[in-house]
Amino acid sequence: MTATAGDGTVAKALDVLDLVAGFGHPVRFSDLLDHSPYPKATLYRLLQTLVAQRMLSFDADRSTYTMGLRLVRLAHAAWEQSALAPIARPHLDDLSAKVGETVHLAQMDHAQVLYVDKRNARDPIPMYSQAGKVGPAYCTGVGKAMLAYLPEADLPGILSQQSWHPFTAKTITSAAAMAQDLATTRARGFAFDNEEHEPGIICVAVPILSSGGAVLGALSVTSTTARTNLSALADLAPLISSIARTIGQETTDWRFPEQAVQPNRKRA
Amino acid sequence: MTATAGDGTVAKALDVLDLVAGFGHPVRFSDLLDHSPYPKATLYRLLQTLVAQRMLSFDADRSTYTMGLRLVRLAHAAWEQSALAPIARPHLDDLSAKVGETVHLAQMDHAQVLYVDKRNARDPIPMYSQAGKVGPAYCTGVGKAMLAYLPEADLPGILSQQSWHPFTAKTITSAAAMAQDLATTRARGFAFDNEEHEPGIICVAVPILSSGGAVLGALSVTSTTARTNLSALADLAPLISSIARTIGQETTDWRFPEQAVQPNRKRA
């Protein structure tokens, strides 16, 4: 599972946190025990600590553990502080308004794709509750767009961590085939998802690059085969690319007005 | 600040996490050192651990620390798993569509109000609040709605933790005055925020209660004095209350279909 390094109390605690998160619903102590490598007493103490820290919450009635609210708070800070997401937000609104389809903003996280922001086709609700989800890199538009522009040195490591599960008949299922697809993507300047993750779902995606050329994230527009097709989506590429370029530019530029902020220096 | 209990490595690590979150922008090591009670070496190791766990990320170029992406991931799980938020979501959509004003869903977190979800007004007004953000309980509609229905035993503890900062001339600034206001609120069945937090901003809020009467959260509709007034907002109370009642009902009922889930029992 989350193959944590053997040592470090903090690592263990976070491991447990992931474990609880993985269940996706309130869990009892013994359920966790069955799925964790830690002995009863240790797990018990870790849980106590996490609850005390409000990273988990404990429902005494049902004697189950759930994710705590402190996390939501911390994540808010994480999102706000991320260089990409807050800057991209208004541009996502624009793009969403213009194309009227589902729009995704993603970043690489640990060889997977992390959706950082999203606009739905119907109701535009900017909120990270819908973001935060992770997905595979090898069969999503945003994933392939980022992979294509990653430093060559990093690629093998990341590709080796993909599961290559064949979600659909069109899923790319080997590093070799992926290399091919990424070359095409680079040549084209944008990536497609041709029903590689879910049948009927297609998308165009472009990378968001810093002015130094580093991959900051990716931007995509998703639709269905019922409504459109790849070549129609490709027509959107110039628009999406231009927006991605703007976001990349602004993100590179902004670098936080650090010297302007900090008239507060005191001890805790 | 986050007055953590003296012991526990995990507590310290999370304390540091909060510290970084508090800055709201990338920070250098020494900035953190100035604001933390921990000695250099200790703080250094804690930071290393957090970075290794991807709870923080370290920008080598600028040698600054920022919140990590793993948090966003965990928070997503937290949100999804929370009994209230996912259930309330469609109802927020409804309410938002019907009233066309800003709608908030909040919960109590550690004597403060945590905004868990939000819908913007059609004609969005710039305002201090966003999902994941925390706010004071004593001068917000949602805060007062929840306080009014909390078990009496819990109230003193929570009230004693309020800052009573007079944001505006109308802010309630003492526990005594609050007791009065809460009594009125209970009698009325819903709470007002009469420009108590920000001038020109007013709101109606109702508590969301479980069928057992426990406070699960609160629901509010916010507007401005430029556009409407308290008595007009009060007219919305029946609608909001009814939605809140539905949410409370569904949340109480749902209690996760536990027996349906778990054909997987194995050791890690």
Added chain:
DNA sequence: AAACAAGTTTCACATATTGGAACCTGCAAG
């Protein structure tokens, strides 16, 4: 009443954490 499962506490032992101090950087001033 006896057997059992789930959760909690104990305690001697091991180890991870601690933090003062020494040690590396750059870099700016002499």
Added chain:
DNA sequence: CTTGCAGGTTCCAATATGTGAAACTTGTTT
């Protein structure tokens, strides 16, 4: 240059912390 210094990183002995097998509650089943 070379000296001084602030921001960062590493050492290491002392010790506080975390460990986990086993004993012990509690509540539930047979």
